[in-house]
Amino acid sequence: MERVDTRDTKSRLMEAAGRVFSEKGFKTATVRDICRLAGANVAAVHYHFGDKAGLYKALLDEAFELGLKRYPPAMGLADDAPAEKRLFAFVHSFLLRMLGDGRDAWCGKLMAMELNEPTPALDHLVERYITPMSRRLRRIAADLLADGTKPDDDRAFLCAMSIAGQCQHIFRNRAVIDKLSPDFKTDVEDVESLARHIAEFSLCALRGMSHAKRGY
Amino acid sequence: MERVDTRDTKSRLMEAAGRVFSEKGFKTATVRDICRLAGANVAAVHYHFGDKAGLYKALLDEAFELGLKRYPPAMGLADDAPAEKRLFAFVHSFLLRMLGDGRDAWCGKLMAMELNEPTPALDHLVERYITPMSRRLRRIAADLLADGTKPDDDRAFLCAMSIAGQCQHIFRNRAVIDKLSPDFKTDVEDVESLARHIAEFSLCALRGMSHAKRGY
Amino acid sequence: MERVDTRDTKSRLMEAAGRVFSEKGFKTATVRDICRLAGANVAAVHYHFGDKAGLYKALLDEAFELGLKRYPPAMGLADDAPAEKRLFAFVHSFLLRMLGDGRDAWCGKLMAMELNEPTPALDHLVERYITPMSRRLRRIAADLLADGTKPDDDRAFLCAMSIAGQCQHIFRNRAVIDKLSPDFKTDVEDVESLARHIAEFSLCALRGMSHAKRGY
Amino acid sequence: MERVDTRDTKSRLMEAAGRVFSEKGFKTATVRDICRLAGANVAAVHYHFGDKAGLYKALLDEAFELGLKRYPPAMGLADDAPAEKRLFAFVHSFLLRMLGDGRDAWCGKLMAMELNEPTPALDHLVERYITPMSRRLRRIAADLLADGTKPDDDRAFLCAMSIAGQCQHIFRNRAVIDKLSPDFKTDVEDVESLARHIAEFSLCALRGMSHAKRGY
DNA sequence: TATGAATGAGCCTTCATTCAT
DNA sequence: AATGAATGAAGGCTCATTCAT
Numbered sequence: 001m002e003r004v005d006t007r008d009t010k011s012r013l014m015e016a017a018g019r020v021f022s023e024k025g026f027k028t029a030t031v032r033d034i035c036r037l038a039g040a041n042v043a044a045v046h047y048h049f050g051d052k053a054g055l056y057k058a059l060l061d062e063a064f065e066l067g068l069k070r071y072p073p074a075m076g077l078a079d080d081a082p083a084e085k086r087l088f089a090f091v092h093s094f095l096l097r098m099l100g101d102g103r104d105a106w107c108g109k110l111m112a113m114e115l116n117e118p119t120p121a122l123d124h125l126v127e128r129y130i131t132p133m134s135r136r137l138r139r140i141a142a143d144l145l146a147d148g149t150k151p152d153d154d155r156a157f158l159c160a161m162s163i164a165g166q167c168q169h170i171f172r173n174r175a176v177i178d179k180l181s182p183d184f185k186t187d188v189e190d191v192e193s194l195a196r197h198i199a200e201f202s203l204c205a206l207r208g209m210s211h212a213k214r215g216y
Numbered sequence: 217m218e219r220v221d222t223r224d225t226k227s228r229l230m231e232a233a234g235r236v237f238s239e240k241g242f243k244t245a246t247v248r249d250i251c252r253l254a255g256a257n258v259a260a261v262h263y264h265f266g267d268k269a270g271l272y273k274a275l276l277d278e279a280f281e282l283g284l285k286r287y288p289p290a291m292g293l294a295d296d297a298p299a300e301k302r303l304f305a306f307v308h309s310f311l312l313r314m315l316g317d318g319r320d321a322w323c324g325k326l327m328a329m330e331l332n333e334p335t336p337a338l339d340h341l342v343e344r345y346i347t348p349m350s351r352r353l354r355r356i357a358a359d360l361l362a363d364g365t366k367p368d369d370d371r372a373f374l375c376a377m378s379i380a381g382q383c384q385h386i387f388r389n390r391a392v393i394d395k396l397s398p399d400f401k402t403d404v405e406d407v408e409s410l411a412r413h414i415a416e417f418s419l420c421a422l423r424g425m426s427h428a429k430r431g432y
Numbered sequence: 433m434e435r436v437d438t439r440d441t442k443s444r445l446m447e448a449a450g451r452v453f454s455e456k457g458f459k460t461a462t463v464r465d466i467c468r469l470a471g472a473n474v475a476a477v478h479y480h481f482g483d484k485a486g487l488y489k490a491l492l493d494e495a496f497e498l499g500l501k502r503y504p505p506a507m508g509l510a511d512d513a514p515a516e517k518r519l520f521a522f523v524h525s526f527l528l529r530m531l532g533d534g535r536d537a538w539c540g541k542l543m544a545m546e547l548n549e550p551t552p553a554l555d556h557l558v559e560r561y562i563t564p565m566s567r568r569l570r571r572i573a574a575d576l577l578a579d580g581t582k583p584d585d586d587r588a589f590l591c592a593m594s595i596a597g598q599c600q601h602i603f604r605n606r607a608v609i610d611k612l613s614p615d616f617k618t619d620v621e622d623v624e625s626l627a628r629h630i631a632e633f634s635l636c637a638l639r640g641m642s643h644a645k646r647g648y
Numbered sequence: 649m650e651r652v653d654t655r656d657t658k659s660r661l662m663e664a665a666g667r668v669f670s671e672k673g674f675k676t677a678t679v680r681d682i683c684r685l686a687g688a689n690v691a692a693v694h695y696h697f698g699d700k701a702g703l704y705k706a707l708l709d710e711a712f713e714l715g716l717k718r719y720p721p722a723m724g725l726a727d728d729a730p731a732e733k734r735l736f737a738f739v740h741s742f743l744l745r746m747l748g749d750g751r752d753a754w755c756g757k758l759m760a761m762e763l764n765e766p767t768p769a770l771d772h773l774v775e776r777y778i779t780p781m782s783r784r785l786r787r788i789a790a791d792l793l794a795d796g797t798k799p800d801d802d803r804a805f806l807c808a809m810s811i812a813g814q815c816q817h818i819f820r821n822r823a824v825i826d827k828l829s830p831d832f833k834t835d836v837e838d839v840e841s842l843a844r845h846i847a848e849f850s851l852c853a854l855r856g857m858s859h860a861k862r863g864y
Numbered sequence: 865t866a867t868g869a870a871t872g873a874g875c876c877t878t879c880a881t882t883c884a885t
Numbered sequence: 886a887a888t889g890a891a892t893g894a895a896g897g898c899t900c901a902t903t904c905a906t
Contacts, residue, residue, distance in 0.1 A: 008869090009869075009870070010869095025241070025243065027241070027243050027244045028243040030895080030896065031896075031897060032895085032896075032897090040870080040871095041871050041872070042871090042872085042897085042898085043870075043872075043898085043899080043900085044869085044870065044871080045897095045898095046898060047869070047871095048869090051897075051898070052896095052898090115389050115391070116328075116332060116388050116389075117241060118391040118392075122391060122392070122395075126392055126395045126396065130392060130396070154400075157397055158410075158413045158417075159417065161382070161385050161386065161393070162413070162414065162417045164385060164389075165382040165383075165384065166377070166378045166381040167381075168381065168384075168385060168389075169378075169380060169381025170377060172331065172332050172388060173331050173332075173384075175331070175334040175338060176334075176338070176346060177377070179338075179342045180346070180347065180350050181373055184370075194374075197374045197378070198378065200425060201374075201375065201378045201421045201425065202421065204420060204421045204422075204424025204425050205417045205418065205420045205421035205424065206420075207420070207424060208419075208421065208423060208424045209416060209420050225886080246878080246879065247880060248878090248879075248880090256887085256888095257889075258880085258881090258888085258889090259882080259887075259889085260886090260887065260888080261880090261881095262880085262881065262882075263886075263887070263888095264886095268879095268881090440890090441891070457673070457765065459673070459675050459676045460675045462874080462876085463875075463877090464875075464876090472891080473891060473892050474876085475877085475878080475892065476890085476892080477876095477877095478876085478877065478878075479889095479890070479891070479892095480890090483876075483877075484875095484876065484877090547820065547821050548764060548821075549673060550823040550824075554823060554824070554827075558827045558828065562828070586832075589829055589832070590842075590845045591849065593814070593817050593825070594814045594817075594845070594846065594849045596821075597813040597814040597815075597817025597818075598809070598813040598814065599813075600813065600816075600821075601810075601816060601817075602809065602813075604763065604764050604816065604820060605763050605812075605816075607763070607766040607770060608770070608774055608778060611771070611774045612778070612782050613805055616805070626806075629810070630810065632857060633806075633807065633810045633853045635856075636852060636853045636854075636855070636856025636857050637849045637853035638852075639852070639856060640851075640855060640856045641848060641849065641852050657866075678899080678900065678901085679900075679901060679902085680899090680900075680901090688867095689867045689868075690867085690868090690901085690902090691867060691903080691904090692865095692866065692867080693901090693902095694901085694902065694903075695865075695866070695867095696865095699901075700900095700901065700902090
């Protein structure tokens, strides 16, 4: 069998696994598919990663690691930058990670799938990646509320969820959105305008909430 | 084996499938599990529904039908009720459908799963259930923007997504939220306060957006 | 595929498993081999017996059950028959079980293998079959020692082992014996003379031991 | 990884293989287990011994060689020593070889396994080790029968088997014996008393048989 | 002499599905 | 209308073995 790809088997396996897992999910994806795509033997997965779950775990970790390195939530901003700018940076980087193109297209999909149907790998991810991001977002929300709310307050937590929810939505409902509004694009170039909308929507919300509360 | 449940096999199969599919997903769920839970024979599924996919499809349809009947997006409001009230009703019913308890607990979960990883059954669902809901939400958003935005404008579409995204978020990230904030409850009694937050957040956002736009 | 054997699949599976397991051992034997020999599908084993171990267990149980039914240790003798006769009956039935021919040829082999390399199935066998046999043999030994030794004494236990050991020996070392003494036959018709030797050897031993003890 | 054991790989491989093979059997034991225990690479086995079977064969040979060197059947007795003493020496050395402790614990186990389920390696073992031992034992039996029986007579052969069978029994049925009589110990210090029983039992048998024969 | 990496065959098991009744 | 039995196609995993260095 001709070896087309000259990288080592482990790398090719990761790449292939990324594509297959992100497309089919952990359970549906088969080791055989991954290996075929990677041009590797079935046993290679177990040699390098122990088992299917081990490969999946390694992959998830790399997905988060890579995503956060390529698009850090601060996007180069200083910690004391205006909260408005930090909000936009957070949202924009979030979307870029989720909707990333090319080689890393599967990162976001993989991350979303794991959040949705958690495997035992989730614990580590929450601890290492998600907790810091959550904290950062709650901080931004608290700063923008400007009414004395602390990052650890339930109020900040709820607002952080409102923001994160908007970021995930397009990604999670792509198929439906395509059908509802076929002209709506989610290519990389459109990500920025999408980020602007979410940031604006959230900013207005937070500012409005800091002025008054109203019941229904 | 005593037959405790006197409903016909088909009903019991649906009920069991609802629980199992919503818990494990289409692929991971097994026909055997479903039949065991329903107290039916393995072959019964194929007798009544043709095959596994047929059962899933029938179930999805019922899930939407039932969900929308129990918790209609209007929640009894007239079409010309104030937009604020319609917004809250929409959000509240959305959450109730998704986080519903007891027998219908699986409805929301099933719906979310299908949106996330669409099967061929999606087309029908979009056409029959989702399009009307989307239209209703865009209408609410347009009304609240109060700046001449029409329901079919991109602006209304984006805002509708912002609202729907918030509604789905808690549901889709339950595992992570449980870890980040173990005290955060999503029981039925908490759904209303959650709905209030989302409605308030969105209302403030829409009102704020109608006054000014700002760039970054 | 033509169905040559009209018995039900489960029976054919047992028969085939008996042959294969007794020939290759639990680990080496493959489910595929067994199914091929039984003219059944691979999945049939798991349908009828749960898994490979389940089939093995069922088989072992049947082997003991069948063996003890065909060749009961008492061989029809009353409980108060002379100990000499009971000894011969015990030895003879033991050998017949182990060296059985035809359809049940694998019974003895299987039993010996399990004793030698126990699997988790052993517990049940010891409790149900082996303990009563051991007790019976210790009783015979105690009776023949005729020096007040009780069946539960170590002395009786040691003698019982001496007898059982002789019975197992030919069976366990068949390959070596064939090489050492090619004329030595272990066909069914020779079993009786072999039983006579072992019974005589043991009888002389027990009688001799009851008269005197000597050290070395 | 620090090399604790400074012997060459080949030695360490033999040692490890001894432990693993004797514990799990040829088929169940894995090359990986052996290599891990030996602190060697998986490929080392094939480098030094050709393949798994080659290692097993080399090991068997060493087991017999070592065992017979450590515990020779004569135990230092002259060939013309009293038959009683030669009998005890034979039995005692046999048991020591089989139940040996420490580094050589696996020798006996390995030997027994090979006798029970012969591999192609058996021929050589019979020729080189077993035949002389068998001859020696038949000679002892013939001497003790003291009725003109020759070592090559069937009568002597049967008696030799009766003796050898007793020696193997404890070893082959250790698991069952542990369950039947948990207090029965087979530690090294108990071997001598066990040997005394077998020698006494056999001696009485042979003496008794030389006086009279009885049928059943 | 020795090794990390890779391979292909094969194993047990599971699953959706169908068959005969 | 319903079922127990049986099937064939995979799937994950393990193993002895070989390759390239």
